[in-house]
Amino acid sequence: MKAVQTFTVVSRLPPELEPLRSIAMNLGWIADERAQELFRRIDHEQWEYVRDPAGMLAIENQSRLEALAADDEFTALAAQVHADLVRSLDSPRWFQDHHDGTLESVAYFSPEFGVAPGLPQYSGGLGVLAGDHLKAADALGLPLVGVGLFYHHGYFIQEVDDRGRQMARFPRLDADAMALEAVPDVQVTVDIAGVPVVATVWKANVGRIALYLLDTDNDHNDAEHRLITDRLYGGGQLERIRQEILLGVGGVRALDALGITPQVFHINEGHAGFLALERIRQAMVGAGLTFDEAAAVVRPGGVFTTHTPVPAGIDRFPAGLMEDHFSGWCREVGLPMDQLMALGHEPGNEPAHAPNDTFNMAVMSLRLSGATNAVSQLHGRVSREMFADVWPGVPTAEVPIGAVTNGVHAPSWTSQEMAAVFERVVGDDWPTATPEHWQALASLSNDELWAVRRALRQRLVTYVRRRLRRQELHRGLSESQVAWCDEALDPDILTLGFARRFATYKRAALLLGDPARLQALLCDPDRPVQLVLAGKAHPADLDGQNLIARVVRAAEELEVRHRLVFVEDYDIAVARMLVEGCDVWLNTPVRPMEACGTSGMKSVFNGGLNCSVLDGWWDECHDPTVGWAIASAEWQSDPVQRDAIEAVNTFNVLERQVVPLFHDRDDNAVPTRWLDMVRSSMSTLCPRIESTRMLRQYVGEYYEPAARRSAAMHADNNARALALVRWRRAIDRAWPSVAVVATDRTRVADDHGVTYVLDAEVVLGDLDPGDVQVQAVHGVVDPDDELRSPTVQAMAAVGPGSLPGRVRFELEVVFPHPGNFGFTVRVVPSHPDVPTYADLGHVAWAPAPTAQATQG
Numbered sequence: 001m002k003a004v005q006t007f008t009v010v011s012r013l014p015p016e017l018e019p020l021r022s023i024a025m026n027l028g029w030i031a032d033e034r035a036q037e038l039f040r041r042i043d044h045e046q047w048e049y050v051r052d053p054a055g056m057l058a059i060e061n062q063s064r065l066e067a068l069a070a071d072d073e074f075t076a077l078a079a080q081v082h083a084d085l086v087r088s089l090d091s092p093r094w095f096q097d098h099h100d101g102t103l104e105s106v107a108y109f110s111p112e113f114g115v116a117p118g119l120p121q122y123s124g125g126l127g128v129l130a131g132d133h134l135k136a137a138d139a140l141g142l143p144l145v146g147v148g149l150f151y152h153h154g155y156f157i158q159e160v161d162d163r164g165r166q167m168a169r170f171p172r173l174d175a176d177a178m179a180l181e182a183v184p185d186v187q188v189t190v191d192i193a194g195v196p197v198v199a200t201v202w203k204a205n206v207g208r209i210a211l212y213l214l215d216t217d218n219d220h221n222d223a224e225h226r227l228i229t230d231r232l233y234g235g236g237q238l239e240r241i242r243q244e245i246l247l248g249v250g251g252v253r254a255l256d257a258l259g260i261t262p263q264v265f266h267i268n269e270g271h272a273g274f275l276a277l278e279r280i281r282q283a284m285v286g287a288g289l290t291f292d293e294a295a296a297v298v299r300p301g302g303v304f305t306t307h308t309p310v311p312a313g314i315d316r317f318p319a320g321l322m323e324d325h326f327s328g329w330c331r332e333v334g335l336p337m338d339q340l341m342a343l344g345h346e347p348g349n350e351p352a353h354a355p356n357d358t359f360n361m362a363v364m365s366l367r368l369s370g371a372t373n374a375v376s377q378l379h380g381r382v383s384r385e386m387f388a389d390v391w392p393g394v395p396t397a398e399v400p401i402g403a404v405t406n407g408v409h410a411p412s413w414t415s416q417e418m419a420a421v422f423e424r425v426v427g428d429d430w431p432t433a434t435p436e437h438w439q440a441l442a443s444l445s446n447d448e449l450w451a452v453r454r455a456l457r458q459r460l461v462t463y464v465r466r467r468l469r470r471q472e473l474h475r476g477l478s479e480s481q482v483a484w485c486d487e488a489l490d491p492d493i494l495t496l497g498f499a500r501r502f503a504t505y506k507r508a509a510l511l512l513g514d515p516a517r518l519q520a521l522l523c524d525p526d527r528p529v530q531l532v533l534a535g536k537a538h539p540a541d542l543d544g545q546n547l548i549a550r551v552v553r554a555a556e557e558l559e560v561r562h563r564l565v566f567v568e569d570y571d572i573a574v575a576r577m578l579v580e581g582c583d584v585w586l587n588t589p590v591r592p593m594e595a596c597g598t599s600g601m602k603s604v605f606n607g608g609l610n611c612s613v614l615d616g617w618w619d620e621c622h623d624p625t626v627g628w629a630i631a632s633a634e635w636q637s638d639p640v641q642r643d644a645i646e647a648v649n650t651f652n653v654l655e656r657q658v659v660p661l662f663h664d665r666d667d668n669a670v671p672t673r674w675l676d677m678v679r680s681s682m683s684t685l686c687p688r689i690e691s692t693r694m695l696r697q698y699v700g701e702y703y704e705p706a707a708r709r710s711a712a713m714h715a716d717n718n719a720r721a722l723a724l725v726r727w728r729r730a731i732d733r734a735w736p737s738v739a740v741v742a743t744d745r746t747r748v749a750d751d752h753g754v755t756y757v758l759d760a761e762v763v764l765g766d767l768d769p770g771d772v773q774v775q776a777v778h779g780v781v782d783p784d785d786e787l788r789s790p791t792v793q794a795m796a797a798v799g800p801g802s803l804p805g806r807v808r809f810e811l812e813v814v815f816p817h818p819g820n821f822g823f824t825v826r827v828v829p830s831h832p833d834v835p836t837y838a839d840l841g842h843v844a845w846a847p848a849p850t851a852q853a854t855q856g
Ligand SMILES: *Cc1c(COP(=O)(O)O)cnc(C)c1O
Pocket: 123, 124, 125, 126, 128, 499, 500, 501, 570, 571, 572, 575, 576, 596, 597, 598, 599, 600, 602
């Protein structure tokens, strides 16, 4: 029979252990080795399995707690760790030294947060990244808060049966046994299709950073609406739009209720995009602005990060659902529904007969945010192409989507042993150290590095054996049938890891396409290899689940089962063990579908080496001294053929490069060249992939400019925003008559390279030269007269043109070397409060730009 209610009977904590509760209640423990030592002492095995201090304290048996309370050494350590925690919460950090008062407050909205194993509010890389964003904000002392939802059934627990079928269990989370505190007296009401829904707020502490999570499961709501926060990405589009309204609209209102007024609102993936509509509504209602004026005030403070390189991965809502949920908003702000729909309309990607049929959350977020970034350089290029149609007339390279490559919070992902090495060799502040400091790793001896690597591999093997045994027993095997698990894997052989969501594009089963070659690789008598895999497939993703089944069935084959292991229930705790212990981190996505990827970064911090397709972060970070590149066959359009070719490429790299290097030993059996590569990998990559590098980049390139522009727009009762809107109207009216009517060039001197004066005659209609910039776009042309990576330079107005109403513009350009060059001319609107012309929607190009090549 099934219980109708479940709850946790929380153990009674002896007063001597109160400091322990405070430590457990701040998720900052995850970066504090001594805090972890405390919980490890309570119960070593439990610790390794769950890594959840709050959960452990809640259900630890009473006599064990009493014993700990009587252990003076333990309570003294707890008191000390607690005192250090309290002190660290307001000690000055990087931001306190660095900031000039520009940036006062950032709110980071995300549909998921993966901070620690005991708060499973994530389903994959997006959430783990959001968690690391908060931890980096703590490390830097940034004034940032996180905003999300509290899902009562979070990330599912994965079990896999003997036929490889994934079963997903969704245990109900009990906030009382988690590192969450209820925020008293704060509740917000959000209109969900005409129903007022009340949300309460939980707070998690990540060091000094607060994470606020909204929850609709309370007595104010009917049964249906209590379920809005039931599951992470549960249900269909109706559940989804409700969750996104709660996150975006409810999140902004929760911050109001908490007395927090952020200057910068960071939308982490389109799911959080509705926050922009709520901010606009508030500006309209509060300051009596029109929609355009409110958008001009609100937009500069918005930062949008896109994470999806595939159009199919983007959140879209059908018009009917939008109408049900936003007709009230439209009435309140006085905007017709079709104009709201137009904000989420993606030109070029929807049928012409029904252009406003779907609402694209990413496109709305692009339009309503002052700045947008992708999450790696390659993903930036892909995103500029993917969203190019949102900026008609703007060349793809100038589409205003930048890139901040993701990073990982090293203290959360680095083994105790390697962290101790870094502390000694690089310095106490190794997680935030500069590239110069990381160079010190060159002095790390082979013996020490190899000893750490061996210890980490040994620990992984012990851990995997225990888990394997548990999962086999759970599948119904007897003790004698699982005895082999104690000898699965080998602590001394080359260990490859592959763990991530089992989304099909990540191709977890790539090597299984050639089982004979895989078996030969794994079971080579002289140079064997072992492979540990883990990962969950979304419960609705049947293809992903098929991949799991293939992997699990392959791992059951007697010949390879000692060398090929699938670890169930991948989560932050499993990830940590795998990235610590594996020698090589394998990654085989279909390029360029991996926006960034972060698990390979975690491996670097533990001395693992990456062997990966050049996708995501690896595309910009790989060089042959730090790891291996697997060639992708993007030219092959047949996906089956492509997989086959890339599987061969992967085997080739493993067999010819990875395995031989690992077995190239000196007289003491130490793989010296391998360790050279590990040192290079750590010293060059660590400072580039740590989350504080990422966050400093967000501060300098996104948050501070956004705060500055936002403050300017708000100043003097929004005066500049209002002026900007008036100016835009004038531009919109005048633009149809703006044109480039003639271009020419004159060769003037041959002293240094070849100098030309480019000139153009331009019609500006009612506009002043100061309203626009006339630009020469020049550079090398290819055989089709296409300008490749051209230079854009402003031309100067030099006087009236050859006919009334025309203005002449000139620019002197030195062409540096012989070759085929060309140029074209364009007019774009220009205003000091608009960072890029692309946002204004107007470009007048010289008609039919033909190449004006110049030889020598
Ligand atoms: C790091 C991490 C991810 C992201 O890994 P990718 O390499 O980006 O796929 C996903 N899930 C968990 C639990 C992680 O720790």
